[in-house]
Amino acid sequence: xxxxxxxxxxxxxALCLSPITAAAQGPVRSETLYAGAYTLRIDLYSDPPFxxxxxxxxxxxxxxxxxDLHGLTLAASAVPETGVNATPVRASVSxxxxxxxxxxxxxxxxxxxxxxxxxxxxxxxxxxxxxxxxVAAPTAIPISLAWLIGLSPLIALTAFGISQRxxxxxxxxxAFPV
Amino acid sequence: MQTLAAVGLGWDIQWHRWLGRDAFLTPxxxxxxxxxxxxxxxxxxxxxxESARYWRRVPGVDQMSTISLLRIFxxxxxxxxxxxxxxxxxxxxxxxxxxxxxxxVDVTLWSPFHMMGLxxxxxxxxxxxxxxxxxxxxxxRDGTAGRHVMIFGWPGIAxxxxxxxxxxxxLVRVVMEPSIETFPTWQVGPVELLTSPIGLTLAVVLTSxxxxxxxRKAGAATxxxxxxxxxxxxxxxxxxxxxxxxxxxxxxxxxxxGHPYIQWLQVLLPFAYVIPAVFVDLAYLAELRRWQRLRAxxxxxxxxxxxxxxxxxxxxxxxxxxxxxxxxxxxxxxxELPPQPSAGAIALGAVxxxxxxxxxxxxxxxxxxxxxxxxx
Numbered sequence: 001x002x003x004x005x006x007x008x009x010x011x012x013x014a015l016c017l018s019p020i021t022a023a024a025q026g027p028v029r030s031e032t033l034y035a036g037a038y039t040l041r042i043d044l045y046s047d048p049p050f051x052x053x054x055x056x057x058x059x060x061x062x063x064x065x066x067x068d069l070h071g072l073t074l075a076a077s078a079v080p081e082t083g084v085n086a087t088p089v090r091a092s093v094s095x096x097x098x099x100x101x102x103x104x105x106x107x108x109x110x111x112x113x114x115x116x117x118x119x120x121x122x123x124x125x126x127x128x129x130x131x132x133x134x135v136a137a138p139t140a141i142p143i144s145l146a147w148l149i150g151l152s153p154l155i156a157l158t159a160f161g162i163s164q165r166x167x168x169x170x171x172x173x174x175a176f177p178v
Numbered sequence: 179m180q181t182l183a184a185v186g187l188g189w190d191i192q193w194h195r196w197l198g199r200d201a202f203l204t205p206x207x208x209x210x211x212x213x214x215x216x217x218x219x220x221x222x223x224x225x226x227x228e229s230a231r232y233w234r235r236v237p238g239v240d241q242m243s244t245i246s247l248l249r250i251f252x253x254x255x256x257x258x259x260x261x262x263x264x265x266x267x268x269x270x271x272x273x274x275x276x277x278x279x280x281x282x283v284d285v286t287l288w289s290p291f292h293m294m295g296l297x298x299x300x301x302x303x304x305x306x307x308x309x310x311x312x313x314x315x316x317x318x319r320d321g322t323a324g325r326h327v328m329i330f331g332w333p334g335i336a337x338x339x340x341x342x343x344x345x346x347x348x349l350v351r352v353v354m355e356p357s358i359e360t361f362p363t364w365q366v367g368p369v370e371l372l373t374s375p376i377g378l379t380l381a382v383v384l385t386s387x388x389x390x391x392x393x394r395k396a397g398a399a400t401x402x403x404x405x406x407x408x409x410x411x412x413x414x415x416x417x418x419x420x421x422x423x424x425x426x427x428x429x430x431x432x433x434x435x436g437h438p439y440i441q442w443l444q445v446l447l448p449f450a451y452v453i454p455a456v457f458v459d460l461a462y463l464a465e466l467r468r469w470q471r472l473r474a475x476x477x478x479x480x481x482x483x484x485x486x487x488x489x490x491x492x493x494x495x496x497x498x499x500x501x502x503x504x505x506x507x508x509x510x511x512x513x514e515l516p517p518q519p520s521a522g523a524i525a526l527g528a529v530x531x532x533x534x535x536x537x538x539x540x541x542x543x544x545x546x547x548x549x550x551x552x553x554x
Contacts, residue, residue, distance in 0.1 A: 051279035052202070085282025087198030088431060109200060110282045137279045143290070149273070150290030153266045153297045160259070168544055171551040 027058070031131055037124035038063050042116075048136040049114075054105045055133075059093075061100040061120055068124040074102045075121075078133075081113035091116075111137035179220060180260075180306055180345060181409075183213030183267075183299070187352065188413035192421045196438045197430050199283035202275050205424055214267045217302060221261030225253040245554055255554040256309025263302025270295035288356050296353050303345035310339040311392055311549035319553075332401065336393050339549070343385050343392075344406035347451070350381030351410070358490075358497035363519050363527075372519050372527025375483075375490040379531040382451055383482040383538040384545070386458035387475060391546025396463055403455030407448035414445045450489050458482035458539070471543065479539020480532055487531040491524055 027043035034040075041060045049055040059076075063069050076091035091106035108114055115130040186209030193199075193206045225247070231239040232252035244252040274291035285292070314335050327334025357373035364373050386399035418438035425432065432438070461481035465474035495518075519527075 052275065085284050087200050087283060087433065089200045090429075107201065109202075110279060138276060140280050146277070146290035150270075150292075150294040151297070153294060153301065156262065157297065157301055164548060165544070167552075168548050171548060175551050 033118070033129040033131060035118070035120050035127035035129040037068050038120050038122070038127060040118060040120065040129060042118075042131060048134050049108060051109060051111050051135055051137045052107065054107050056105045057103070057116070058096065059102040059104070059118065060098065061102070061122075063100075063122070063124060068122055069100050070123045072100060072120070072122040074104075075119045076104055076106065077117050078106045078108050079115045079117050079130075080108075080110065081115060081132075084110055084112035084114065086110035086112075086114075108133075108135045111135050179213045179217035180299075180302055181213075183210045183217065184345065184348060184409075185413055186210035186213060188410070189417045189420055191352075191355075192417040192438065194283070196418070196421050196432050196434060197425055198433055199278060211268075211271060214264055214271075214302075218261060218264030218268060221257045221264060221305075224257040225251050225261065228253040228257075243554055254309055254312060255552070256305045256307070256312060258305070259308055260302045260305025263298045263300070263305055266298030266301060267295050268298075270298055286356055286360060287353070288361065293353075296349065300346065300349055303342070303349060307339070307342040307346065307388075307549065308552065308554075310335070310342040312553050314339045314392070315549075315551065315553050332395075336395070336398075337401070337405075339392065340389055340398065340402040341405055343389050343402050344409060347381050347385040347403065347406045348410055350377060351448070351451070354378055354381070358494050362494050362497075363523050369526065370520065370523040371530060372491060372494060372523050374494045375487040375527045375531035376534050378451075378490045379454075379483040379486045379535045380538045382454045382486050383458060383479045383535045384542040386455040386482055387462065387478060387539050387542025388546040388549065389455075390459055390462050390478075391543050392549040394550070397459055399455040399459040399462075400452060403452040404449075407452055410448040411445050414448070415440060447493070450493075451486075453489065454482040454484075454486040457485055472540070475539040475543035476536045477539075479535040479537070479542070482539065483532050483535020486535070487528045490531070491528070494519065 027045055029044045029047045031042045031044070032039060033042065039062045041062070043058040043060075045056040046053075055078075057076075059074060061069065061072055061074065074093055076093050078089045078091060080086040080088065086109060089106055089108060091104045093102050093104035095101065096103045106116070112135060114133045114135050116133055117128060117130045119126065119128045121127075186206045190204070190206035190210060193204060197204075228239060228244055229251045232244055239252070241252075243254065245255045245258060246252055247258055270291050274289075274295060277289055277291050278285055281289075287296075314333075317333070317335050329337055354374055354377040357377060362372060362374070363370050382403070385402060389398045389402040392398070418440055422438040424430075425438065458478045458481060462474050462478035465477045
């Protein structure tokens with residue numbers, strides 16, 4: 001019995017460590033985008049991104065002259081493409097230790113095509129670039145099965161309703177004995 | 179706690195409309211699920227405490243005042259039912275999130291897991307109505323009803339029981355929203371009928387009849403419908419303001435042009451549902467003096483369904499056009515406008531609503547009798 005506890009504990013530990021190890025393994029995909037005078041190297045840590053999960057990225061901004069990196073800012077957001085029924089989501093971005101480096105994450109809620117939009121600002125001006133993403137979702141269950149699950153509480157409600165008919169008769173017998 | 183969840187639901191509807199659904203844990207969702215979880219925990223606590231009291235043979239806690247659950251637990255019926263409803267809602271939450279991930283933020287209210295959550299809410303509200311009605315019966319029997327709190331001549335506990343009943347009426351109103359806006363008709367084979375009069379008549383007549391029979395006081399249905407209207411109007415009034423405050427403070431981009439604003443017609447609309455309740459009140463009391471219970475409940479049901487059918491039809495015809503205005507502002511990805519219902523569909527909807535009204539009158543009368551007698 002004690003062994004099962006140990007297996008469970010190890011499984012929990014592995015689950016907790018998996019994001020850490022994923023990050024430690026390094027990016028699975030890197031993209032280079034050009035935003036005016038700035039070059040953005042974007043490291044992505046999962047491919048494809050999944051709905052409802054934090055999508056982590058690193059951005060390293062470089063410029064032709066070091067002076068252009070002065071006062072550098074970066075904002076990011078995920079924008080659904082046309083046909084994806086979702087609203088834009090702001091990404092959380094914070095500066096990294098490395099000069100011109102940023103790290104961030106965004107959680108996209110709906111499957112389909114999205115654009116990861118970066119707006120970089122600094123001495124060389126403000127520019128926006130986008131990176132197309134295809135967000136994946138868990139496998140869709142058949143709609144008929146979804147309805148079956150969704151309406152299943154009605155069975156309990158109906159059974160309760162039927163039971164209340166005889167309950168009313170009992171209540172009335174108790175309240176008005178013949 | 180269930181009222182808290184209802185406030186969250188009212189806010190959430192406006193949140194979806196103006197801001198979309200960018201995350202699962204939005205402020206309105208937090209309020210809804212805080213209410214659901216807290217209500218569920220209260221029910222579990224009551225079941226455990228009452229079971230312990232039952233097994234310790236505490237006076238007043240016996241088979242007459244509790245129901246048996248798995249032959250281990252003994253608790254008041256209302257709390258068991260409400261706990262089951264809260265559990266259903268809690269189970270529906272992750273499934274609904276999954277559905278949104280698959281099909282987007284503007285999934286209709288009539289989606290499988292929205293319906294699961296709403297049925298759960300209905301069961302929870304039914305449970306709280308049972309619990310408060312049992313309390314009303316107990317206080318009436320031991321003579322304490324109205325001894326502590328009287329509001330406009332009504333015992334506080336009676337108003338509490340009626341307020342619990344308003345939750346069912348308010349819920350069905352929310353459930354029937356798509357029938358007013360996006361799915362005005364049902365196609366059953368070659369036959370088309372207007373949906374909203376049927377669902378709304380069922381809700382108004384059932385709750386009104388249950389109210390008048392449970393309390394047996396003139397005006398009970400009217401008071402119940404008025405409380406429901408007041409609550410809905412208050413939430414409808416405040417929700418856009420709350421969306422605007424949070425939306426502006428958090429720097430959200432609104433989906434519709436401009437900022438959230440109060441729609442006075444929507445605020446005042448819930449008071450229209452008082453009219454059929456008045457009809458039920460008057461018809462039941464008038465008929466009860468002359469006829470037996472069965473006929474009184476059928477006549478009152480039909481009397482309530484007449485104004486309700488008319489109101490629902492007007493709302494639907496108007497709702498289509500107002501939704502059309504909103505849809506034109508949204509991106510092209512949203513669904514197309516529904517066609518205007520035909521005269522035949524309206525007429526058939528009204529006829530079915532009359533039959534549903536009669537049946538709801540009868541069922542509401544039986545439910546009211548249970549709540550008049552039940553002390554469990």
